[in-house]
Amino acid sequence: MPYWDLFTDRELWIQLGILAVVTLGVYLLLAVAMRVVSRQLMQRNEKSHSRIFFFASAMLAKTSRLLLFAFALMIGLKSVELSPGWESAMSHGWFIVLAFQIAFWADHAVQLWTTTLNRDGKTRNPVTTTLLGIIMRLVIWVVMLLSILANLGVDITAMIASLGVGGIAIALAVQTLLSDMFASMSIGIDKPFEIGDFVVFGDIAGTIEHIGLKTTRIRALSGEQIVISNADLLSQTVHNYKRMDTRRIVFTFGISPQTPVDKVRQVSVEVKRIIDSMENTQFDRAHFFAFNESQLTFEVVHIMQTPGYNDYMDTQEEINLQLLETLRRMEVRLAFPIRKLEFIGGHLPEVQVAGTPQTASANEAPFGNRPGHG
Structure with missing residues (x-):
C-alpha cells in the first residue's frame, strides 16, 4: 500500500529528522542570540543613555517568535533535498517572512518614536505627532502588502491605480478636513x-x-x-512673542521750552544713568529729539534683555519714577499743553472777582470798541 510505504520509507524519515533538528537548533540559536544582543544593547543604553541603543534593543525584543521559527524552518528546508516546486515555494517564503519581520520592526520603531516624544515632552503638538505616526505605519504595511503580492506574481498596477482613483475621490469629498489636517502637520513639523x-x-x-x-x-x-x-x-x-529674546523699547517725554540749555544737555546724561542702573535692560541712546508744540521732546531707546511683557512694564515704570524724581531735583519742569490768547487793541471787559469789580487796562478798549466795529 502506498500510504504504508510512506511510513516505512527510511530516507523520508531521515530527511524529516534532519529538518526537525536543524529547524529547532537554528530557532534556539537565533532566540538566544537575540536575547543576548538585546540585553547588551540595553546595558549600553543604561551607561551611555543613547537613544540608538534603546531603539535597537526594543526592536529586537519585538521580533516575532512565529516568524523566527518560520525563518529557522526556511534554513532547515535548505538542508534537505526538495523538489523544484518546493524550492520555488521556499523562495517566496523567505521574502514573506523577511517582509513581515521588517514591517514589524519598522512599525514598532514608529510607535516608540511617537510614544517617546509625547512622554518626554519633546513635542508641543502631540496630535500632529500621533497623526504622523499613523500615516507612517499605514505606509509601512501597505508597502509590505504590495511587495508580497508583487513577489507572488500578482499584477499590482491595477490595484495601485484603483487606490489612486479612490484616494482622489475621498480627497475631494473631505478637502476642507484634509486642508486642516495638513496644516496641523505643517505646524507640527515647521x-x-x-x-x-x-x-x-x-x-x-x-x-x-x-x-x-x-x-x-x-x-x-x-x-x-x-x-x-x-x-x-x-x-x-x-x-x-514667546520666541522674542530681546525687546526694543522706544519712549518719549517732553520738558518745558524755558529750560536752560545746560540743563537740557544734562537730561540725556541723567536718563543714561537711570537706565544703566536697571538690571533687565540695556541703554541704547537718549537724545533731544525735536521742538514740538509747548515742549522740548526727548527720545529714549533701551533694549530689554528679557522677553516678558510684565518685566518690561515693571522696568519702564521704575525708569519713569526715577526720571520724574531726577527732573524735579534738577528743577526741570515736564511740559504740558499750553494755550495762549492774545488781545490786540481795545480794552478787556470788566470782570467780577470775588464780588469786586475789576477795570480793564486804560490803554485797551472793550470788545465793542475795537477798531473796525461800530
Whole structure:
C-alpha cells in the first residue's frame, strides 16, 4: 500500500529528522542570540543613555517568535533535498517572512518614536505627532502588502491605480478636513508656534492652549477661548512673542521750552544713568529729539534683555519714577499743553472777582470798541 510505504520509507524519515533538528537548533540559536544582543544593547543604553541603543534593543525584543521559527524552518528546508516546486515555494517564503519581520520592526520603531516624544515632552503638538505616526505605519504595511503580492506574481498596477482613483475621490469629498489636517502637520513639523507661546494675529492676542487635528485653541487676554481652523491660522501673519529674546523699547517725554540749555544737555546724561542702573535692560541712546508744540521732546531707546511683557512694564515704570524724581531735583519742569490768547487793541471787559469789580487796562478798549466795529 502506498500510504504504508510512506511510513516505512527510511530516507523520508531521515530527511524529516534532519529538518526537525536543524529547524529547532537554528530557532534556539537565533532566540538566544537575540536575547543576548538585546540585553547588551540595553546595558549600553543604561551607561551611555543613547537613544540608538534603546531603539535597537526594543526592536529586537519585538521580533516575532512565529516568524523566527518560520525563518529557522526556511534554513532547515535548505538542508534537505526538495523538489523544484518546493524550492520555488521556499523562495517566496523567505521574502514573506523577511517582509513581515521588517514591517514589524519598522512599525514598532514608529510607535516608540511617537510614544517617546509625547512622554518626554519633546513635542508641543502631540496630535500632529500621533497623526504622523499613523500615516507612517499605514505606509509601512501597505508597502509590505504590495511587495508580497508583487513577489507572488500578482499584477499590482491595477490595484495601485484603483487606490489612486479612490484616494482622489475621498480627497475631494473631505478637502476642507484634509486642508486642516495638513496644516496641523505643517505646524507640527515647521513649528511656527507651540503650546504655551503668546501669539498675535489680526485683532487676536493670546496663548496657544491646544493644537488639534483640525483646529487650534487660543486663550485670549480677555479670558475667552478662541477656536480657529489650522488652515485659516496659517494663512495669516502670526507674531510669536514667546520666541522674542530681546525687546526694543522706544519712549518719549517732553520738558518745558524755558529750560536752560545746560540743563537740557544734562537730561540725556541723567536718563543714561537711570537706565544703566536697571538690571533687565540695556541703554541704547537718549537724545533731544525735536521742538514740538509747548515742549522740548526727548527720545529714549533701551533694549530689554528679557522677553516678558510684565518685566518690561515693571522696568519702564521704575525708569519713569526715577526720571520724574531726577527732573524735579534738577528743577526741570515736564511740559504740558499750553494755550495762549492774545488781545490786540481795545480794552478787556470788566470782570467780577470775588464780588469786586475789576477795570480793564486804560490803554485797551472793550470788545465793542475795537477798531473796525461800530
